[in-house]
Amino acid sequence: MDANLFTSMLFATVVAGTPLIIVALGLLVSERAGVLNLGAEGMMAMGAVTAFAITHHSGSPWLGVLAGMSAGMAMALLFGVLTLTLMANQVASGLALAIFGVGLAAFVGKPYEAVALQAVPPIRIPFIADIPLIGEALYNQQLLVYFSWALFWGLLWFLYRSRAGLVLRAVGESPASAHAIGYPVIRIRYLAVLFGGAMAGIGGAFLSVFYTPMWAEGMVAGRGWIALALVVFATWRPLRVMIGAYLFGGVMITQLFIQGSGLQIDFPSQFLSSLPYWATIVVLVVISRNVNTIRLNSPLSLGKPYRPDA
Template sequence: MDASLFTSMLFATVVAGTPLIIVALGLLVNEKAGVLNLGAEGMMAMGAVAAFAVTHESGNPWLGVAAGVGAGMAMAAIFGVLALTLMANQVASGLALAIFGVGLAAFVGKPYEAVALQAVPPIRIPFIADLPLIGEALYNQQALVYFSWALFWGLLWFLYRSRAGLVLRAVGESPASAHAIGYPVIRIRYLAVLFGGAMAGVGGAFLSVFYTPMWAEGMVAGRGWIALALVVFATWRPLRVMVGAYLFGGVMITQLFIQGSGLQIDFPSQLLSSLPYWATIVVLVAISRNRNTIRLNSPVSLGKPYRPDA
């Protein structure tokens, strides 16, 4: 493989992995608080369409990202009212949110279907972007790529070094105990759900404003579901989420290159297209087989509604 091909594949891998990282890390916080929100696909779709519309009308992609955050949080708030205040089943509410979000996004996005945005230029980090092979791929990227890295480090610090993160993990493990020693379980869960929605919105905005600067119905293409699976198979650990997301991106890009290269290989293209999905899951399942890791990291109360007795 020649050097420029490697660099461009690495570049594309990072870009493809970024929305997954952002969304999955948001969901990780969400689930660490014990709330399972399956509506990621819908929140991403709404984030994508809101970001696209606002960017198109205002010409400012950052206003677009803000709109994506707002849309994601609004969707998450609907889920919060259903699942946290009204104690509805989290799985059912989340599925409903996913279907509702995808449908609503298609509806409000109709006027924008044939519109294109101007590509947002990448941000080049001086000096390190000149590194051979990796410089161009890693340090001449969209701002949201750098954001995903900052999010990762910030989350590591938040979850394992800060008191707020400790409280969050406590709520996810045993809401009854957390309530008994005096923490506002429902409020903390709301904040976690809203954070999950905000990150799903950013992920959607990345897709429609930066990744492919256009809007098309169904453009989220199952990334919300993959992000949800990533969190579980990564046993709720941020580093593994990161690895899994880049793995998915890498396999996706590799198979696209193979399909686009015109190589005459005797392999059905449908199977190649499905490769990223099952390769990611197989690898993550293989590395997460340790029961100890699962037991120490999985939020015990995940998906169980909690009603404090008054």
């Protein structure tokens, strides 16, 4: 493989992995607090369409990202009211959020389907971007790529070094004990769910404003679900989320490069396009095969409603 190809594939892999990292890390925080929100796909779709529309009208991609984040949070709030206040089933509510979000995004996004946005130029970090092979790929990237790395380091510190992170994990493991010690379980879960929504919104914004940049119905294309699978694959640990997201990014990009390379291989493009989905399934199988890996690592109260007896 020649050096240029390596650099451009690495570049594209990082870009493809970024929305997965942002969304999956957000979901990881919700799940660490014991809340399973299957609505990531819907939150991403709403984030994507809102960010696109606001960027189009205001001309500012950053206002767009902010709007996408808010849209994701609004969707998450809806989920929170249902599952945390009204104690509805988390699986059903998450599915509802996914269906509703994708539908609403298609509805509000209709007028924007033929609109194009200007590409946002990447931000080049001086000196280290000159490193051969990897410099251009890693350090001449979109701001949100750097944000995903900051998010990762921030989350590592938060979960394992900060008091608040300890409380969050306690709420996820045993809400009853956390409540008994005097922590506001429901409020903490709300915050965790909102954080998950905010990150899903930003992830969606990344897709529509920076990655493509355009809006089309169904453009999230299952990334919200893949992010959910990544959290399981990562056994709820941030570092493994990073690794997994880049592996997936790599799979997505490799198939695109093969399709675009003009290599005359006798293999239908649709089969190549389905590789990321098969990869998700394979990874789930590998990681879930040992029942204990999942049982020992998943937050104990994940998906179970909790209502403190006041």
